[in-house]
Amino acid sequence: MKKIIFSIFLLVSLLAFSKTYNIGDKITLKIEGDISKNDIEKSLEDYKIDSLSKDKKGDYIVTFTTYKVGENEIQLGNKKLKIDVVSTIEPSEKEIYEALSNPNNIYIEKDYPHMGILATIAGAIAIITAFFMHLVDRSKNPYIIFKKGMSKVNDDNWREKISLELRKYIDNMYGTNFLGGEYTVISPLTQEDVMFVKDMDYLKFSPNRGGDYLEYKRRAFEIVERLRKEKKNSV
Structure with missing residues (x-):
């Protein structure tokens, strides 16, 4: 998994960048400037935050994961981040179920009377048990x-x-x-x-x-x- 740290200077002009990540990659940001923990969590509410803490300098270090394929825009204070997320599935892998379009390759589950068979077996066992219990009672x-x-x-x-x-x-x-x-x-x-x-x-x-x-x-x-x-x- 890729793990990259970006510095965001919230006091400067818009910092925009384009970087491609695979779906499920962990993305780590270092955030400097006047921003609260709640603001960061709110900005990343559509993503899975793995960790969020401060370093020794008081800057926030946040690691998150996204599963949204395509261009993801994240607004942090006055800064907008653009992160491009691509799928790890190759085009050829999207057709792995193509053979199922052929009716001869489709398994059709038949309605076998499984429950009926089990009920019959259970009933037979109960009858045999009752019969032997009757014999035991008679012998006493x-x-x-x-x-x-x-x-x-x-x-x-x-x-x-x-x-x-x-x-x-x-x-x-x-x-x-x-x-x-x-x-x-x-x-x-x-x-x-x-x-x-x-x-x-x-x-x-x-x-x-x-x-x-x-x-x-x-x-x-x-x-x-x-x-x-x-x-x-x-x-």
Whole structure:
């Protein structure tokens, strides 16, 4: 960038000069005479002042930049400066986009359904996430656990299995310790329910291991369904 200092004697006659600068060059002036800082700033209000200060002699040193192509006139007190600013772009460079006049060279952005695709992907992820969350919730549901366990009851294991699944359900629902053998009557469990659980325990160790396991299974489901219904009504 060019940086040139000009002395302006405000007490003499008009000092005019012509000097060519490239656009964006920094121009520095040394101003001697009776002029204020505000007057200088007002004279250069159409330009970008980079610095404005006084030197040791009390003269103003101002550096400014102009981006106005052509002849620039600056009035400082009784002095008029003429500064010629030219563009740094060569004539040949002004035609760099000439090829765009050819329709074959123009890129036309097609209206691809980007947002629709993203929305579809997001929706699919949400559905899959909800499905797996549903599976997780089901795996923790005491009633689902009870039904799954009872589906494995057969003629060989019913004495242990029915008792186990019923006590597990009661503990999961009410925070009791039936699995630990603490049979406490708490609402909505009835004394009859508790006695049924105890009987199932005794049956595991009874010498008489006969019985209709389907009837015991039906009775266990009957207790659980009643407890579930009362649970829903209390909510």
